[in-house]
Amino acid sequence: MALATAIGGPVAVLRVSGRDLSFLVPLIGTLPLPGEAKFRRLHSLDKHFLDEAVVLRFQAPHSFTGEDVIEIQGHGVPALVEKIQEEAIALGAITALPGEFSFRAVLNQKMTLEEASRLQTLFAAEGLGASAASKLLSFGSSSDESVNRIFQEALTAVAAARGRVEAAIDFAEAEDEQAHDIASAELRLLEVERQLQGLLNSYEVFARNARTPTVILFGKPNAGKSTLLNLLVGGTRSLVSPTAGTTRDYVEVHLRTPSGQSFRLLDTAGLRSSLQNVDGIEAAGMRLGLEMMESADVLVWVEDARIPTKTFDHPQVDALLATKTHLKIYTHADLLGGSQDLGQAYDLVGDQSPNAARAVLDFVDQVCRTRRLDGDAALEGAKLISQRQEMLVRDALGETREALRCLRGERSLEIIGDLLRQLDKHLRGARGEALTDDYIGQIFTQFCLGK
Amino acid sequence: METRFDAIVIGGGHAGVEASRALAVRGFKTALISFDSQKIGAMSCNPAIGGVGKSHLVYEVDALGGLMGVAADHAAIQSRRLNLRKGPAVRSTRVQCDKAHYTQLMSKWVSTLEHLYIYEGEAAGFTWDESSRKVTGVRMKDGALLECRSVVITSGTFMRGLMFCGDERSVGGRVGESAAQFLSDSLEKIGHKLSRLKTGTPARLRASSIRFEGLARQWGDPEKRQFSWRPAEYRLPQLSCFITHTNERTHDVIRANFGSSPLFSGDIVGVGPRYCPSVEDKVRRFPDRERHQIFLEPEGLNTESIYPNGMSTSLPAEVQLEFLRTINGLESVELLRPGYAVEYDTVDPTDLTIGFMSKHLEGLFLAGQVNRTSGYEEAAAQGLWAGINASLWLENRDFVVPDRSRSYLETLVDDLTSVGTDEPYRMFTSRSEYRLMLREDNAHERLYSLGDSLGLLSDEQKRWNDSLQQGLASAMEALGSQRIRLDRDRVISLFEYLKRPEVAWEDLSLELDNRWDDRVLEKVEVKAKYDGYLHKQEQEIEQLRRVRSWALDPSVNVRGVPGLTTEAIEKFEACRPKNVFELGRISGMTPAALLAIVRLAGRGPEDVSRETL
Numbered sequence A: 001m002a003l004a005t006a007i008g009g010p011v012a013v014l015r016v017s018g019r020d021l022s023f024l025v026p027l028i029g030t031l032p033l034p035g036e037a038k039f040r041r042l043h044s045l046d047k048h049f050l051d052e053a054v055v056l057r058f059q060a061p062h063s064f065t066g067e068d069v070i071e072i073q074g075h076g077v078p079a080l081v082e083k084i085q086e087e088a089i090a091l092g093a094i095t096a097l098p099g100e101f102s103f104r105a106v107l108n109q110k111m112t113l114e115e116a117s118r119l120q121t122l123f124a125a126e127g128l129g130a131s132a133a134s135k136l137l138s139f140g141s142s143s144d145e146s147v148n149r150i151f152q153e154a155l156t157a158v159a160a161a162r163g164r165v166e167a168a169i170d171f172a173e174a175e176d177e178q179a180h181d182i183a184s185a186e187l188r189l190l191e192v193e194r195q196l197q198g199l200l201n202s203y204e205v206f207a208r209n210a211r212t213p214t215v216i217l218f219g220k221p222n223a224g225k226s227t228l229l230n231l232l233v234g235g236t237r238s239l240v241s242p243t244a245g246t247t248r249d250y251v252e253v254h255l256r257t258p259s260g261q262s263f264r265l266l267d268t269a270g271l272r273s274s275l276q277n278v279d280g281i282e283a284a285g286m287r288l289g290l291e292m293m294e295s296a297d298v299l300v301w302v303e304d305a306r307i308p309t310k311t312f313d314h315p316q317v318d319a320l321l322a323t324k325t326h327l328k329i330y331t332h333a334d335l336l337g338g339s340q341d342l343g344q345a346y347d348l349v350g351d352q353s354p355n356a357a358r359a360v361l362d363f364v365d366q367v368c369r370t371r372r373l374d375g376d377a378a379l380e381g382a383k384l385i386s387q388r389q390e391m392l393v394r395d396a397l398g399e400t401r402e403a404l405r406c407l408r409g410e411r412s413l414e415i416i417g418d419l420l421r422q423l424d425k426h427l428r429g430a431r432g433e434a435l436t437d438d439y440i441g442q443i444f445t446q447f448c449l450g451k
Numbered sequence B: 001m002e003t004r005f006d007a008i009v010i011g012g013g014h015a016g017v018e019a020s021r022a023l024a025v026r027g028f029k030t031a032l033i034s035f036d037s038q039k040i041g042a043m044s045c046n047p048a049i050g051g052v053g054k055s056h057l058v059y060e061v062d063a064l065g066g067l068m069g070v071a072a073d074h075a076a077i078q079s080r081r082l083n084l085r086k087g088p089a090v091r092s093t094r095v096q097c098d099k100a101h102y103t104q105l106m107s108k109w110v111s112t113l114e115h116l117y118i119y120e121g122e123a124a125g126f127t128w129d130e131s132s133r134k135v136t137g138v139r140m141k142d143g144a145l146l147e148c149r150s151v152v153i154t155s156g157t158f159m160r161g162l163m164f165c166g167d168e169r170s171v172g173g174r175v176g177e178s179a180a181q182f183l184s185d186s187l188e189k190i191g192h193k194l195s196r197l198k199t200g201t202p203a204r205l206r207a208s209s210i211r212f213e214g215l216a217r218q219w220g221d222p223e224k225r226q227f228s229w230r231p232a233e234y235r236l237p238q239l240s241c242f243i244t245h246t247n248e249r250t251h252d253v254i255r256a257n258f259g260s261s262p263l264f265s266g267d268i269v270g271v272g273p274r275y276c277p278s279v280e281d282k283v284r285r286f287p288d289r290e291r292h293q294i295f296l297e298p299e300g301l302n303t304e305s306i307y308p309n310g311m312s313t314s315l316p317a318e319v320q321l322e323f324l325r326t327i328n329g330l331e332s333v334e335l336l337r338p339g340y341a342v343e344y345d346t347v348d349p350t351d352l353t354i355g356f357m358s359k360h361l362e363g364l365f366l367a368g369q370v371n372r373t374s375g376y377e378e379a380a381a382q383g384l385w386a387g388i389n390a391s392l393w394l395e396n397r398d399f400v401v402p403d404r405s406r407s408y409l410e411t412l413v414d415d416l417t418s419v420g421t422d423e424p425y426r427m428f429t430s431r432s433e434y435r436l437m438l439r440e441d442n443a444h445e446r447l448y449s450l451g452d453s454l455g456l457l458s459d460e461q462k463r464w465n466d467s468l469q470q471g472l473a474s475a476m477e478a479l480g481s482q483r484i485r486l487d488r489d490r491v492i493s494l495f496e497y498l499k500r501p502e503v504a505w506e507d508l509s510l511e512l513d514n515r516w517d518d519r520v521l522e523k524v525e526v527k528a529k530y531d532g533y534l535h536k537q538e539q540e541i542e543q544l545r546r547v548r549s550w551a552l553d554p555s556v557n558v559r560g561v562p563g564l565t566t567e568a569i570e571k572f573e574a575c576r577p578k579n580v581f582e583l584g585r586i587s588g589m590t591p592a593a594l595l596a597i598v599r600l601a602g603r604g605p606e607d608v609s610r611e612t613l
């Protein structure tokens, strides 16, 4: 059983999947016929009325999991939803583990592991535009064909190279000297290396585009970062989810610009100090802040207009600023007395304060548009689009490189043979072939099956 | 004459010898039935023991106390190490033997084993109790009945053996010997489906009719390498082999006679080994090749017989003579006997449990060529495995679970019983995913605890092993701490130094001052050379062991598990696997079904003891 909607919406959708769902009868009354939606009054075990709901029934194998599925659409009152779940559990339902519905769908051959893995990609890729998301969902698209061809070619090349290497080992006495010629193996592996690198590059592009762009606020203490952050959060109604920072060094919120571009906004407390008096903890905070700034898509430098500076007074940050697009927001314009012309200077407390927020949002929109971070571009040129494949291809590339190193160096053949065996296994895995033992281990972690 | 035994082994070939020894050494009263007690451990085909992958099996058999290695050491008339330019894991020993001497030694050693009784004659079948489905004894062709609780069949190429030479065919498992005509019936009666495989052997040539002058000569290595931990008591004179080649004329003769080959006429239905093709096969499949290599190998010190390796054939005898005489050095060769092919019955090894016990009859074990393998070493390894497990069965204990990361022997067992084979199975190093770990040099380390826990090892072997391990430990310590100066700035340990491809342990003799045995130093070097790679493999093995040792609740009801076929459900219920490893071995078990069952019945990792017996 799993809740399919976020808590807090007007409607809550609860799904229960299983072989025989008649145990739910006390809660929902008789089961609707397959494919039917029925209006039902939900009751607790002790016959108390709980909620009114629409109940749908999907019959195996025509459901997402391939099992019978009952869907209960009730009112999204958190306490009520919780109560209904409790009742279902009392009747024998169990709470689904993360990914369990997909897992069952894989077990029941409703989808392949690769498809399940793409779904995970999809759920993780909040920055994905709508058309890219649809494409990701249309399994078996043309990009798959070209990727499969690459895997097939690589596998053929690896098989040929392996054949040579293994023959040279196991038929040491064989007369057929051609079998001992492993020079051609190197050429083939070079080609494999090139192809795999190409796949990984395309994945990197995809991954960059599919994730939500990051915007970082930084500046000296009291420059007005927190105020600006609050303005942004308050000014945009479509707050996705306020997430508390994973460390105390920064605050993270998920926002959307008025044009619909979603982004992560980070306030890095860690970057407040300049070079002077940096102690241990501060230094660690700085490092984290710097790393985040390096990978950020948009930087917003918040500075007190009364004490404007040209540089940030920190060599690494200054180096970053020299290369990265950033927006400078001057604050405390109200206290300035209007004498200097600082361009984008704002008053963060008065009537004009929304302008500062708008300036930031416009800037985010503009950067995302020019850099095509709009998510719909994500699939352009992308070949690998699941993390599962990416991991396997990365392994395969590592093995190809190591095998090439060994072929050129003085490493002996049996080591090369072993590397090629691994390489073959990883390529097959990436192509979505039968699960091997390794895979089983991987699934155990992916689907959280531990008891 | 004794007629009651704990166990009876049928067939005194390479498998039968090791099976009987394991049973007898473990204290079971065992009978070894064979057509001819003077031909125990006879080499039916080529005169060599070992070779790439196969030598590893010989070392493993020796590590478990077996006889093959020590017999080959004593009978060796040429010994070579193959793959010396490749890494230590795939270096392999190949020893040519005086065939007659080898067989004499085996016959003698086996006949002196305590608890073992040799019984000459033909086993015509086995008997069983229909209600308990357990084996009860063996019926001899002359009508005698022998009682026992366990039978091991190691009948090699003899079950309904049929020999082909041109259009002549004769009943027999090996030239000059009869076939086992009736054993197959018993197997079929209990439900085994038998299928035919074939193998072939070349003609034997008279040495005095060969012109050796002008042929390339091949000597063995000056330093002879031993298979066994036991030092050989003597060394026979060493002989050389010669190399010659076929030519276009040879191929023309063969081609002109394709029509009289039982292989091509369809008379032979059995599948032969792809890696051991007959010469007519080679000519047909590789029409562009101008020549094929032939090794002329002496079959012993006191025999005129020469084995022309690479010339296996079942063409008519007169054709054999004709094409052989086109070959350089063989212009006036005489045949001692012509080559032939033999076709014989085999069982499907997936019908056997991991202990090589028949899934159709309790107490019945099969090993060797009957299990669809080929080769002496493969046979010996299986015989040992069947002997061990038959003895465990007699004690009501579980079979040894084959661990692929421990030995080629167990890799073979696992391959045969889980996947099976359509052609005669031969060992290759590439069959193991743990090749770097499974080496000649560490066979004793790998299998010591298994052999010891089963009581297969003599005190002498244990002492030898202990001192080797102590030597290894002290050498590892010394090489780890002793330093060597490379240049002004760099000082590294000797162990680090040994990691370099160009450095061998022999180069350190000055530093090491003869403190350790060569065998020890060789091991240290291997450890150094493979250091990083071995570590990675060990981690993988650990991970796999963890997943496989997940315990399952055997009483769980799997009906209703998504994705399970009826067949898989029935198999599950029949064998009630105790852990993921056993579960994975159920045939027809898809990975998805496996996962589903683990979810349902998994109890989490349980440290099943390594040496699960």
Ligand SMILES: Cc1cc2nc3c(=O)[nH]c(=O)nc-3n(C[C@H](O)[C@H](O)[C@H](O)COP(=O)(O)OP(=O)(O)OC[C@H]3O[C@@H](n4cnc5c(N)ncnc54)[C@H](O)[C@@H]3O)c2cc1C
Residues within 6 Å of the ligand: B010, B011, B012, B013, B014, B015, B016, B033, B034, B035, B036, B039, B040, B041, B042, B043, B044, B045, B046, B121, B122, B123, B124, B154, B155, B156, B157, B158, B159, B173, B174, B177, B179, B180, B181, B183, B199, B200, B201, B276, B312, B340, B341, B342, B367, B368, B369, B370, B373, B374, B375, B376, B379, B380
């Ligand atoms: C013609 C020929 C060609 C071969 N060519 C090759 C080759 O090219 N490459 C290769 O690797 N291997 C080859 N071999 C195979 C090699 O000989 C076997 O793999 C190996 O000997 C098998 O050992 P084993 O113990 O299973 O059986 P075997 O060595 O065949 O021993 C079987 C023993 O059982 C006895 N026996 C059988 N049935 C009965 C019975 N009912 N009652 C009493 N005694 C019985 C026989 O007398 C024999 O002593 C060849 C064998 C033959 C005969």
